[in-house]
Amino acid sequence: MPLRACNVVDAMHKAIIGPYTKLVVLYGPPGVGKLTVAKELAKITGYKVLHNHLTLDFVTSIFGFGAKERCRLVDKYRIDIVREAVRNRIPGLIMTFVYGNTKGDDGFIKRAAKAVEEEGGSVSFCQLYCSRKALESRAKGVSRKRYKKIMSIKKLDALLSGYDLFSPIKSVESYRIDNTDVKSIDAAKAISEHFDL
Amino acid sequence: MKLIAIYGPPGVGKLTVAKELAKITGYKVLHNHLTVDLVGSVFEHGSSIYKKLIRRYRTDLLEEAAKAGIEGVIFTFIYRDDKETNDVLNGTEARLRKLGVKTFFVHLYCDKGTLYKRLVRKSRRKFDKIIDVRALEKTYEGYDLFAPLPFAKSIEIDNTDLSPDKVAAKIARICHSGHAMS
Numbered sequence: 001m002p003l004r005a006c007n008v009v010d011a012m013h014k015a016i017i018g019p020y021t022k023l024v025v026l027y028g029p030p031g032v033g034k035l036t037v038a039k040e041l042a043k044i045t046g047y048k049v050l051h052n053h054l055t056l057d058f059v060t061s062i063f064g065f066g067a068k069e070r071c072r073l074v075d076k077y078r079i080d081i082v083r084e085a086v087r088n089r090i091p092g093l094i095m096t097f098v099y100g101n102t103k104g105d106d107g108f109i110k111r112a113a114k115a116v117e118e119e120g121g122s123v124s125f126c127q128l129y130c131s132r133k134a135l136e137s138r139a140k141g142v143s144r145k146r147y148k149k150i151m152s153i154k155k156l157d158a159l160l161s162g163y164d165l166f167s168p169i170k171s172v173e174s175y176r177i178d179n180t181d182v183k184s185i186d187a188a189k190a191i192s193e194h195f196d197l
Numbered sequence: 198m199k200l201i202a203i204y205g206p207p208g209v210g211k212l213t214v215a216k217e218l219a220k221i222t223g224y225k226v227l228h229n230h231l232t233v234d235l236v237g238s239v240f241e242h243g244s245s246i247y248k249k250l251i252r253r254y255r256t257d258l259l260e261e262a263a264k265a266g267i268e269g270v271i272f273t274f275i276y277r278d279d280k281e282t283n284d285v286l287n288g289t290e291a292r293l294r295k296l297g298v299k300t301f302f303v304h305l306y307c308d309k310g311t312l313y314k315r316l317v318r319k320s321r322r323k324f325d326k327i328i329d330v331r332a333l334e335k336t337y338e339g340y341d342l343f344a345p346l347p348f349a350k351s352i353e354i355d356n357t358d359l360s361p362d363k364v365a366a367k368i369a370r371i372c373h374s375g376h377a378m379s
Contacts, residue, residue, distance in 0.1 A: 054235040058254070062225045062262045062270060069265055077235075077254060085239050088246050093239060146323060 010120035019122035021086040022047070022197060025109075027097040027174075028128035029165035030150045031139035033184055034096035037128060040188035045197045047092030050081065053147035060148060075108045079115050086119035092197065099127075100163035101170070109169055124195045125172050128187065130180040132160075198262060198298045199224070199269040201372055204276040205305035206342035207327045208316035210356055210364075211273040214305060217365035222372075224269030227258065230324035237325060243336075256289050263296040277337070278344040287348050301372045304351040305364070306343050311357050
């Protein structure tokens, strides 16, 4: 990054006052409770929630499963809105995300983190996971109907056998929570304390 | 690509008609709440950055659709009768035209009493929609939500007494005849 006055101001702000925007990436397999925990965390912190289905359902309206533009576009809009959030000094943002341990996912994480940091924000990563049994029973939850979420065990099984959805993100350090027997509100409290949000 | 852009006041039945039209035509539906809910999750509704990003994402996805050779898209939006909106719509339509997109504007409206009844319907709760008259009046204070847009000819449909499937069939018939309205 070229040294410019605004960069210096951003760096000073980050060092003295803290980052303009804190981005919390909350990731884990479908149904683990990302959105539920994100909402609880938002109540505690006042942060905004950008959950994965907002961009996904937007792109899916035109580019359905199997369309080759799909991943590129979802990544593009996610990075753009996160960048704009920092640029516009939104204090905090919780982004939910399904990480499948693929090259594409790693590339996205790298680019999203870079975008946030370039604008003077900081990124923290939190992984949610639970037992397979708990995941299957949660996937059928009624609250999932509002968005185009996976609700059948068959689809979930197919996804779990195709991708490594319990893997932590390789390139960064994550705060990991096994929420098999942990209430959403307690998971949210733990995250807030761990990252000092 | 054919773009059928349906506009009208909140609650008039844009999404319902769009879905019926999709059944007939096989076109994709890009309805206004996909971007409203996305951008609204991070930014304050009505702020200038909110408006800017909504326009950016809608235009961008429509351009991507045109470039990818998608046959048709049904797009729903709320038209505000001000200069800024007209300039943006006009500019977007022109940009899309360069990508080979034929746009058909459809102006959907009904009488006020009918609109207020439709606003409170349960099906509207899935998205972050306006569901009462007071919120409607507050959000769009000073705008004539029943106005047709001035820079292009719209297909005018009063759906006060017309079922969604009949409206959809009418739109499909007109658009199928191939004459773009702009």
